[in-house]
Amino acid sequence: MGEHEGKTIQVRSAPPGATVHVAPFKVKKGVMHARRVHMVEPPPNAQTPPCAVFGLCGGCAFQEISLDAQRQAKHERVLRLVPPGPKTQVLPVAGAPAAYGYRNKVELSFGVRCYLTEADNDAGKSIHGTFLGFHAPGRFDRVVDAERCELADPKMNAALAGVRTWWAEHPLAPWDVREHTGFLKHLVLRASTLGQVLIAVYTAEPTTPEQQAAMESLASFVEADSLLWYVNPRVADAAIGDLRQVLAGKTTIDEALGEMRYQLSATAFFQTNTPGAVVLYDLIGEALGSGERLLDLYCGTGAIGLYLGDRYEKVLGIEMNPAAVEDAVQNAQRNDRTQVRYIAGKVEDNLPVIQPGDVAVVDPPRAGLHPKVAKFLAKSALTSLVYVACKPESLARDRLVFEEAGWELELLQTVDLFPQTGHIEVIARFVRPAE
Ligand SMILES: C[S@@+](CC[C@H](N)C(=O)[O-])C[C@H]1O[C@@H](n2cnc3c(N)ncnc32)[C@H](O)[C@@H]1O
Numbered sequence: 001m002g003e004h005e006g007k008t009i010q011v012r013s014a015p016p017g018a019t020v021h022v023a024p025f026k027v028k029k030g031v032m033h034a035r036r037v038h039m040v041e042p043p044p045n046a047q048t049p050p051c052a053v054f055g056l057c058g059g060c061a062f063q064e065i066s067l068d069a070q071r072q073a074k075h076e077r078v079l080r081l082v083p084p085g086p087k088t089q090v091l092p093v094a095g096a097p098a099a100y101g102y103r104n105k106v107e108l109s110f111g112v113r114c115y116l117t118e119a120d121n122d123a124g125k126s127i128h129g130t131f132l133g134f135h136a137p138g139r140f141d142r143v144v145d146a147e148r149c150e151l152a153d154p155k156m157n158a159a160l161a162g163v164r165t166w167w168a169e170h171p172l173a174p175w176d177v178r179e180h181t182g183f184l185k186h187l188v189l190r191a192s193t194l195g196q197v198l199i200a201v202y203t204a205e206p207t208t209p210e211q212q213a214a215m216e217s218l219a220s221f222v223e224a225d226s227l228l229w230y231v232n233p234r235v236a237d238a239a240i241g242d243l244r245q246v247l248a249g250k251t252t253i254d255e256a257l258g259e260m261r262y263q264l265s266a267t268a269f270f271q272t273n274t275p276g277a278v279v280l281y282d283l284i285g286e287a288l289g290s291g292e293r294l295l296d297l298y299c300g301t302g303a304i305g306l307y308l309g310d311r312y313e314k315v316l317g318i319e320m321n322p323a324a325v326e327d328a329v330q331n332a333q334r335n336d337r338t339q340v341r342y343i344a345g346k347v348e349d350n351l352p353v354i355q356p357g358d359v360a361v362v363d364p365p366r367a368g369l370h371p372k373v374a375k376f377l378a379k380s381a382l383t384s385l386v387y388v389a390c391k392p393e394s395l396a397r398d399r400l401v402f403e404e405a406g407w408e409l410e411l412l413q414t415v416d417l418f419p420q421t422g423h424i425e426v427i428a429r430f431v432r433p434a435e
Contacts (some may be wrong), residue, residue, distance in 0.1 A: 010176030017043030110174035111143035160221035291359035302328030368394025
């Protein structure tokens with residue numbers, strides 16, 4: 001965030017504290033958006049990003065400042081957007097243990113056009129070729145060719161190196177998103193804290209025996225507990241498709257989150273930073289305290305309720321994505337959590353009968369709570385509510401509904417689950433003061 005003639009300007013890829021030359025490219029909801037053109041003065045204690053495609057891929061714009069400075073900047077942003085009340089205890093910013101190598105899943109694209117640096121452009125380099133990497137921001141048709149990702153678990157970078165070696169020896173055509181031709185579409189890599197690796201390659205429908213043979217040869221280039229081949233005959237540019245063949249190993253890998261055990265497929269939703277999720281869920285648990293029943297609203301695959309479930313007699317999760325609820329039910333069964341129940345549906349359509357003694361955690365999407373939900377919770381018999389926000393602006397709006405109904409923001413904590421990126425999580429506890 002910066003300022004221009006007294007107006008807020010949001011700058012892509014500019015570290016907090018830096019002075020940069022920018023080029024505006026759009027105004028949305030009164031906020032000017034700009035991209036960085038040139039660093040005039042680096043921020044204090046600037047660092048050299050370890051990433052070879054820093055500034056191109058756009059994923060990790062904070063790499064130029066230390067982890068402490070990143071966390072301080074995130075904390076200050078939260079305090080600016082969600083000002084603490086007179087009785088709010090502001091806890092120190094908490095975070096994921098590792099600054100790099102923490103991501104347990106990455107999705108890469110094969111492509112025929114790459115994204116060039118200005119220097120490459122000036123040198124007359126061609127955008128055409130064969131590439132494997134990340135989508136350039138805002139460019140569906142350009143791939144930032146990447147040998148590795150510094151945020152990814154090192155086991156996934158080893159897997160990526162194996163896939164690249166295989167591809168060099170078996171030069172299958174990458175998918176052309178404009179012309180809808182080619183074969184190799186996406187590569188999904190997953191690694192678990194239990195040391196297991198999943199590799200999923202997504203292709204178009206194979207049409208030649210050479211393609212089949214090349215896919216089958218991949219197993220001798222990589223080490224994976226699960227090596228899967230998916231076919232996506234549609235033109236939609238997404239890592240989706242039908243499982244064509246298990247090329248090696250099994251269909252899922254095992255993961256642990258605290259005492260919970262999970263089996264993750266290529267598509268299963270799971271927190272992207274496993275040790276970071278443990279930090280977040282422990283802090284949510286501390287903020288929630290005890291109660292008879294935990295309401296886990298917007299529960300996804302049930303991770304929070306399952307992680308904290310043994311502290312409550314009952315857990316009720318509500319989630320609108322039926323596939324996530326199916327996963328949640330399986331996760332509960334696998335971990336013998338018999339006190340957990342789920343409702344598949346929208347929270348606003350299934351507002352539960354809240355009983356005295358219930359505590360609730362809400363972890364809504366970026367848009368925050370549906371107005372009906374915020375009003376219902378504000379009037380409910382809950383005594384304590386923990387709001388987990390991935391967009392502080394939404395929390396700032398929803399808090400007003402609680403405060404109007406007499407609730408107080410009692411605790412506020414910024415959690416940095418994704419070092420090097422601008423992502424923020426906030427834990428806010430609201431309590432209804434005793435009458
Ligand atoms: C931030 S995620 C929550 C993730 C989960 N708590 C966890 O820790 O894994 C938000 C979830 O809300 C779900 N969702 C979005 N709108 C919803 C609604 N109106 N009712 C119920 N669930 C909704 C999404 O499908 C998504 O799973």
